[in-house]
Amino acid sequence: MIPTPLIQRRRLLQGLGLGLAALSPLARASSPKAPQASKATAAWSAIESAARGQTVYFNAWGGGDTSNAYIAWAADEIARRYGVTLRHVKVSDTADVVRRIQLESAQRQPGTVDLVWINGENFKTLKDGRLLFGPWAQQLPNWPLVDTRLPVMRDFSESTDGLESPWGKAQLTFIADRRQVSTPPRSAAEWxxxxxxxxxxxxxxxxxxxxxxxxxxxxxxxxxxxxxxxAQPVSDAPLAAATTPLWAWLDQIHPLQWRQGREFPASAAEMNRMLGDGELKLSLTFNPTEAAHLILKGDLPATCYSFGWTRGTIGNVHFLAIPANARAPAGAQVVANFLLSPQAQVRKADVRVWGDPSVLKPEVLAQAQKAQGGAASQNLPGLLTETVPVRPEPHASWVSALEREWLKRYGTR
Incomplete structure (x- = not known):
């Protein structure tokens, strides 16, 4: 029998010499023996003690030089501060990691994954299979610094239930060149x-x-x-009703597009190149710092700027999760807590380092940037300077349904 997350957590606490109540919010609130803060502090100290000497195998996308370098920096900091060894297992597709966790759990093998960079359907698959350790995320010492106005409690409309810790955020952002576009489109109708x-x-x-x-x-x-x-799982009738205006809009715009909509750019990177070459007047990204990063590299002119739509643009949060069969759950929690620290979040958000936006409260981030001298990078050309409301992701099941219908209608052109 594969241990449930609750059993996993009880075993960890027993191994630390603590009862399950030590990390229970209800128990802390009602305990007459000690204040809630002191119990939480003692529980976390025990986790840090257990983590010392552990090796945490962090399975994370390895396709970006900037993100890889950032993880290497974090590994050095974590080893120095906490005595935890962080090994970056570079992956190209998180779905492969999910399948490995499923296989190892089914065969009752010790886990080879201690921490995984994850969100969306991959998270839901592990959650539905009861293959995640926790709940643990909201008991991290740095959790109170998180901006809970962001979708940190739901992952593609699926409740996180404390099973994953937020790490960074992303939001659909559009890019234009001020020399070509002084007033950008801010809705589907304006586009x-x-x-x-x-x-x-x-x-x-x-x-x-x-x-x-x-x-x-x-x-x-x-x-x-x-x-x-x-926000609900897709089915045929809601799909047809919801998408009818979408197909009508696409039917109108495709003949007006590049190559009359008979061909499409292969990627956002290709669109950014076409924007830089003047072939397109609008591009897009899922990182509000992307334009600034491309300007720094010389791939876009400094006259480019980022913008959003009036009613908001789609956004999500990416997370860290611990498998239920992880061999170093204490070390994994220590790593996740450090990656939520102001120092780590400021560095990650710096366009000159990575440019992955922070999940911390704006006031916490601003104070940390000032203290660490990182605010200058926030004034770089191309950065998104306006406030764009974040619209939540549809339920993960809509993705394949939308893609299937799009390919049926337009994929053979």
């Missing part, structure tokens, strides 16, 4: 009007490219008669 006024100068990546599908989801949130249905 269509812009395409009419600028034939052949707009497009979007071809789904199922991630950015192309994200653009479809953004349009769906804007155009669906009842966007609330998107």
């Amino acid at each position: 269509l009007a812009f395409a009419r006024a600028n034939p052949g100068r707009t497009s979007y990546p071809r789904p199922p490219d991630f950015h192309g599908t994200t653009f479809l989801k953004q349009l769906l949130l804007e155009l669906a008669p009842d966007s609330a249905v998107l």
Whole structure:
């Protein structure tokens, strides 16, 4: 029998010499023996003690030089501060990690994954299979610093239930060159009007490219008669009702697009190149710091800027989770807590380092940036300077349904 997350947590606490009540919010609130803060402090100290000397195998995407370098920096800091060895297991597809966790759990093998960078359908798969350790995230000492106005309690409409800790955030962001576009489109209707006024100068990546599908989801949130249905698992009738305006919009804009909508850029990276070359007037990204990063590299002119839509753009949070069969759950929690620290979050958000936006409260981040001298990077050309509301991701099941319908309608052109 595979241990449940609750049993896993009890075993860890017993191994630390603590009862389950030591980390229970209800028990802390009602205990007459000691204040809540002192019990939480003692519990965390025990976790840090257990973590010392452990090796944490962190399975995370390894395709980015900046993110890889950041993880290497974090590993050095964690070893120096906590005596925990962090090994970055570089992966190209998190779904492969999920399958490995499933296989090892089914065969009752010791886990080879202690911490995983995850969100969306991969998280839901592990959660549904009761293959995650926890709850633990909201008991981290740095949890009170998290901006809970962000979607940190739900992951693609799935409740996180304390089973994963937020690490960074992403939001659909559009890019234009001020020399070409002084007033950008800020809605689906304005985007269509812009395409009419600028034939052949707009497009979007071809789904199922991630950015192309994200653009479809953004349009769906804007155009669906009842966007609330998107938070529920998809089925045939809601799919047809919700997407009818989307297909009508695409039918109108495709003939106005680059190459009359018969071809599409392969990726957002290709769109950014086309923007830099003047072939397109609009591009997109899922990182509000992307334009600034490309300007620093010389891939975009300094006259480029980032913008959003008036009613908001789709965004999500990426998380860290601990498998139920992890061999170093204490060490994994210590790593996750450090990665939520102001020092680690400020460095990660710095465009010159990585540029992955922080999940901390804005006032906490601003204070930390000032203390660490990192605020200068926030004034770089191309950064998103306006406040754009974050619209939640549809339920994960809408992704494949949207892609399937898009390919059926437009994929053979």
